[in-house]
Amino acid sequence: MRYAAGGRNVGGGRRQSVETGTSQDPVAKSGQGPPPPDRKPKLLDRLREALRARYYSRRTGQTYCHWVKRFIYFHNVRHPAEMGEGEINAFLTHLAVKERVSASRRRR
Numbered sequence: 644m645r646y647a648a649g650g651r652n653v654g655g656g657r658r659q660s661v662e663t664g665t666s667q668d669p670v671a672k673s674g675q676g677p678p679p680p681d682r683k684p685k686l687l688d689r690l691r692e693a694l695r696a697r698y699y700s701r702r703t704g705q706t707y708c709h710w711v712k713r714f715i716y717f718h719n720v721r722h723p724a725e726m727g728e729g730e731i732n733a734f735l736t737h738l739a740v741k742e743r744v745s746a747s748r749r750r751r
Contacts, residue, residue, distance in 0.1 A: 686723065687711065 684692070687708050694704040711723070717734050718726060738744040 683689075690708060690711060691704055694707060699707075714731075714734050715721065715723065717737065718730055721730075739746070
């Protein structure tokens with residue numbers, strides 16, 4: 644609140660909302676919508692859809708997408724379809740040795 648000389652409230656004590664002028668459509672806000680009809684959905688979109696079809700939780704889906712992204716960026720943004728067992732082993736070795744991620748993460 645703002646106060647004038649003498650300590651009286653000038654602002655009225657109410658917060659006013661600011662109109663942003665953006666669309667109220669949740670799809671437009673997230674920047675995600677259906678892919679154009681002539682293109683296949685991207686890898687992570689396909690992964691999310693597969694996880695939803697199997698009723699995985701949203702948080703589990705986020706975690707899976709995070710690990711897929713780490714795998715892709717570890718191999719300099721190559722598509723996983725271009726990679727094989729050697730790249731998977733290299734990534735897992737990197738996680739175990741450099742990042743010290745344990746093979747099984749248990750909560751006690």
